Amino acid sequence: MKFALFSLLSLSVLTLSCSSQTSKPYPFKLEIHKFKIGDQVDTSEFKKIENVYFPNHLDGWEMDNIDQLPEKYKNLPIAIWGSTTDSTVILTLLKNTVLNIVLSGISQSEKDSLSKVFTDKSGIKNRVKTYEQSHPLQSYITYWNLETWDTGDVILELGNSEMRLPKDPASKKRSWNMVYSDFVLEKSIINNFKKTNE
Numbered sequence: 448m449k450f451a452l453f454s455l456l457s458l459s460v461l462t463l464s465c466s467s468q469t470s471k472p473y474p475f476k477l478e479i480h481k482f483k484i485g486d487q488v489d490t491s492e493f494k495k496i497e498n499v500y501f502p503n504h505l506d507g508w509e510m511d512n513i514d515q516l517p518e519k520y521k522n523l524p525i526a527i528w529g530s531t532t533d534s535t536v537i538l539t540l541l542k543n544t545v546l547n548i549v550l551s552g553i554s555q556s557e558k559d560s561l562s563k564v565f566t567d568k569s570g571i572k573n574r575v576k577t578y579e580q581s582h583p584l585q586s587y588i589t590y591w592n593l594e595t596w597d598t599g600d601v602i603l604e605l606g607n608s609e610m611r612l613p614k615d616p617a618s619k620k621r622s623w624n625m626v627y628s629d630f631v632l633e634k635s636i637i638n639n640f641k642k643t644n645e
Contacts, residue, residue: 475568480536484629486545493528550625558623565603600631
């Protein structure tokens with residue numbers, strides 16, 4: 448599940464571009480499973496996932512390339528933490544401040560609810576992309592579904608994928624993964640941290 452989530456989210460960066468649509472004035476804060484970007488969290492209630500530093504799922508950084516992190520994350524105490532009470536929530540933290548929020552394995556109904564909330568708050572419509580990925584050494588095909596809301600400052604992505612033979616029917620029930628990033632808040636959090644820790 449972890450590999451599938453990372454693969455989906457790292458591939459999704461290829462679809463991102465600044466939105467030219469008119470959006471509601473920034474800022475707005477989207478609450479996801481009781482968390483908001485910029486919130487302070489009690490990390491004693493979280494479990495550390497190995498020693499994986501993963502500052503932004505949209506950038507596609509994983510365990511084998513943490514030495515190539517973007518410059519803005521250099522020398523910062525950034526790590527991924529998962530909630531012990533809600534296994535779908537994965538937070539990227541700068542020390543104990545939320546930078547990014549990821550949900551894994553969410554239902555269709557929760558996906559629809561998140562879609563509506565973000566559309567209402569951002570004032571923009573989602574971009575939908577469905578495509579197929581062939582595998583050169585086997586007959587299986589991965590079928591991707593990706594929905595993106597991009598205000599230029601804030602990005603929310605919902606996606607899923609399924610690998611199957613072309614003649615096989617699609618699964619009737621598939622879960623979704625979500626990435627939520629606010630680059631204005633992230634920059635402010637990082638700058639404030641550097642100022643107070645100089």
